[in-house]
Amino acid sequence: MTNIDTKCVQGVYNPANGEPRVMPIVQSTTFKYGSSDEMGKLFDLEAEGYFYTRLQNPTNDLVAGKIAELEGGVAGMLTSSGQAANFFAVFNICECGDHIVSSSAIYGGTFNLFGVTMKKMGIECTFIDPDSSEEEIQAAIKPNTKAIFGETISNPSLVVLDIEKYAKVAHKNGIPLIIDNTFATPINCRPIEFGADIVTHSTTKYMDGHASTVGGCIVDSGNFDWMTHKDKFPGLTTPDESYHGLVYAEKFGKLAYITKATVQLMRDLGSIQSPQHAFYINLGLESLHLRMKKHCENALAVAKYLESNDKVAWVNCSMLESNKYYELSKKYMPNGTCGVISFGLKCSREDTKKFMDSLKLCAIVTHVADARTCVLHPASHTHRQLSDEQLIEAGVSPDLIRFSCGIEDAKDIIADIEQALKNVTV
Numbered sequence: 001m002t003n004i005d006t007k008c009v010q011g012v013y014n015p016a017n018g019e020p021r022v023m024p025i026v027q028s029t030t031f032k033y034g035s036s037d038e039m040g041k042l043f044d045l046e047a048e049g050y051f052y053t054r055l056q057n058p059t060n061d062l063v064a065g066k067i068a069e070l071e072g073g074v075a076g077m078l079t080s081s082g083q084a085a086n087f088f089a090v091f092n093i094c095e096c097g098d099h100i101v102s103s104s105a106i107y108g109g110t111f112n113l114f115g116v117t118m119k120k121m122g123i124e125c126t127f128i129d130p131d132s133s134e135e136e137i138q139a140a141i142k143p144n145t146k147a148i149f150g151e152t153i154s155n156p157s158l159v160v161l162d163i164e165k166y167a168k169v170a171h172k173n174g175i176p177l178i179i180d181n182t183f184a185t186p187i188n189c190r191p192i193e194f195g196a197d198i199v200t201h202s203t204t205k206y207m208d209g210h211a212s213t214v215g216g217c218i219v220d221s222g223n224f225d226w227m228t229h230k231d232k233f234p235g236l237t238t239p240d241e242s243y244h245g246l247v248y249a250e251k252f253g254k255l256a257y258i259t260k261a262t263v264q265l266m267r268d269l270g271s272i273q274s275p276q277h278a279f280y281i282n283l284g285l286e287s288l289h290l291r292m293k294k295h296c297e298n299a300l301a302v303a304k305y306l307e308s309n310d311k312v313a314w315v316n317c318s319m320l321e322s323n324k325y326y327e328l329s330k331k332y333m334p335n336g337t338c339g340v341i342s343f344g345l346k347c348s349r350e351d352t353k354k355f356m357d358s359l360k361l362c363a364i365v366t367h368v369a370d371a372r373t374c375v376l377h378p379a380s381h382t383h384r385q386l387s388d389e390q391l392i393e394a395g396v397s398p399d400l401i402r403f404s405c406g407i408e409d410a411k412d413i414i415a416d417i418e419q420a421l422k423n424v425t426v
């Protein structure tokens, strides 16, 4: 199976004669074994098999496997949310006293996770300008830095990250690059092909695509050699006492990172996806390739309309030739970026609200990246915890309207914007 469209529809799950055509939901917390010894071996990781859904479930594994295949990785793990995915991705290789470097242009929730919550756990984060030069990225690296983090195309600032540049600096320092690929999805960009070592997702967005299911996923490329940097990653390269001294990188090779995340972090922290919800995510994955194309077409049409409208102060969509990130997005996302764009109006903050309240087809919701067009004002919603300074740092100006183009007819989306703009005076 070589083409990504086919992988979306039929990847990983391959029923044998007489088995269900559709991937089954294994709605069971536990799995039965014939002898106590067999069960014991599972707990010691001496044998492979399912025993408790908090660690692994066949439905979840199929869906994680499909996402890993789409990304070109060796293994994946589903999590209960995108937040859990990013937390586990970092916490799997960091402990108290460690440090990470992150692009400052990231999702507000991740910004809080790294800047506030993980700081309380003793893991520090230095945020850097996403457009930093190699030298500037290098300057943020410390002896205890364990990873660099960024988003392919950031939510909501829509900054396109120069993944190859970040990967180069990461690898020069013997640390992995973690990329949150939520907005681009593997349909539009596969960060591993550009040197990313670990890819994360909020599957809540385009992968589910219907605003029905919160979820996340971590994919490992299998490319980072933990043993070469043994001293930096003791969690993977020294004995885990909770498994009788097993060393993940020795025992599991390329699968070490995901295995550790599964049998250690999931075991202890338990943020699993439910098999029922994994099933919904898979339904989304089956049409991801079709939807991403339509999301991008609509976003470009709406962005062009806005760019030509007198009441619009600015439009941010890197598919527009006038955009600062046009060249980078052509390199990393030649077939289109995503359905999310942003813009500002030449009017007061009050009128911006009035514009949003006047929309009929496009709804005000916290969500982005689903089939229905939706709109949000980050400064008063998702990013309201951030100070003005932090807002600017995260690339979110106070007048920014985040506009997530759905897969309706673009003409209807534009007509809705047009009627709402009538209520705005500039």
Ligand SMILES: *Cc1c(COP(=O)(O)O)cnc(C)c1O
Residues within 6 Å of the ligand: 081, 082, 083, 084, 086, 107, 109, 110, 151, 155, 180, 182, 183, 201, 202, 203, 204, 205, 214, 215, 216
């Ligand atoms: C939404 C989002 C997250 C968080 O995901 P949840 O599923 O809401 O927990 C992380 N990263 C990006 C880029 C997101 O858009």
